[in-house]
Amino acid sequence: MQTGISRKRRAYILLMRALMGLSAAVTAALVLFLVVYVMAKGLPELSWTLLSTKPSYLTGSIGILPDILNTVYIILSTLVFVLPLGAGAAVYLTEYARNKKLVAVIEYAAETLSGIPSIIYGLVGMLFFCSFLDMQTSLLAGALTLVVMNLPTVLRTTQESLKTVPQSYREGAFGLGAGKWRVIRTVVLPGCVDGIVTGCILSVGRILGESAALLFTAGFAHAVHGFFEGLEHSGATLTVALYFYAKEQGQFGVAFAIAAILMALTLVIQLAAMLAGRWFKRRREQ
16 A cells, blocks of 8 residues: 555656646746747837837838837936835835834735736826826826836835845944944945845836836827936837837837837846846855
């Protein structure tokens, strides 16, 4: 009987390994298929004219330079707000807050915010930033909406990274006579900078791929502006432009070209996050 049970156990283990291997293979195949399909459809449509010009309704030419610039403006303006807020909130919750119930409530609120559909952020952003604060449809309104969306990501990644700094480091700094803020600034933050960088990179990836919230707040315009002037005007990012060309104009070649750019940027961001994590880990071990 013991032999029969052993055989069943081995068969069960082999079956589970086969199922897990099949699941991993299907996941990898889906990712590979998506990347190859989008690149194969989009790369032939890319050209210097498409990347370096703006649309002309007189000649009928199409260019995505305004959309590229608007995407850069959105990313920069969102990071300017979300990084100090997210990192500051994480430092307060981890290092200063003594009321555990308050910390639990804030963490629960952050988890809830991260699970809300982006279309709801767009609706609230339109009503609050565009209408109530009278920003109109603009890149700044879209950036502030994305700040609210990405705040939980930066907060949680920074907070988890702060918790990985050994308590002995803090106690040693306190023993040398350093104050609370000096300990945080010179000991704790340098020890968790990898988490802050990872949260920043993940936020860039989410900003890059966001469209639903920006449809309500940033608009569809394809005009070229400077950074500060552009924040006051409506503008389409690459994801919004993809929707516009595919759904409204039926320009699927241009849509696939934009999709190829977004796919390449996503792969670069993921690679940067992985390399940054490894680099900071080696530096901390040294």
